[in-house]
Amino acid sequence: MSERPITFFFRGSQQQVENVTPTMTVLQFLREYIQTGKTRQTATKEGCAEGDCGACTVVIGELVNDNLQLRSVNACIQFLPTLDGKALFTVEDLCTLLPKKDGALHPVQQAMVDMHGSQCGFCTPSFIMSLWAM
Ligand code: FES
Numbered sequence: 498m499s500e501r502p503i504t505f506f507f508r509g510s511q512q513q514v515e516n517v518t519p520t521m522t523v524l525q526f527l528r529e530y531i532q533t534g535k536t537r538q539t540a541t542k543e544g545c546a547e548g549d550c551g552a553c554t555v556v557i558g559e560l561v562n563d564n565l566q567l568r569s570v571n572a573c574i575q576f577l578p579t580l581d582g583k584a585l586f587t588v589e590d591l592c593t594l595l596p597k598k599d600g601a602l603h604p605v606q607q608a609m610v611d612m613h614g615s616q617c618g619f620c621t622p623s624f625i626m627s628l629w630a631m
Contacts, residue, residue: 558584
């Protein structure tokens with residue numbers, strides 16, 4: 498178990514997580530640990546669970562020289578304690594990042610729809626997050 502809480506920005510506020518094993522992955526945190534309301538955060542998918550397929554892609558935000566830098570990572574091999582002092586974004590966050598919250602898709606999501614970019618849809622959230630991070 499971690500000796501102090503892991504603190505990071507998540508879903509619009511500071512999140513503190515205590516008493517988790519240091520080897521808990523960000524993917525485990527999202528899909529099995531945290532519940533927002535009564536819902537688990539399952540939009541981020543598990544495919545290979547070993548860092549090869551990218552189905553679990555999320556975005557980590559970090560201040561570097563006072564500038565926010567975003568980078569996409571594979572949540573299945575990213576340990577939760579590495580989020581300390583950073584920000585975690587998943588596909589569920591994109592609609593909340595828009596100026597108006599009328600249910601409109603984020604432009605990246607809308608582009609996927611307009612260009613028929615989704616195939617079976619399983620890993621579409623990961624493509625969206627990789628594009629958004631760029
Ligand atoms: S589930 Fe395949 S890279 Fe994470």
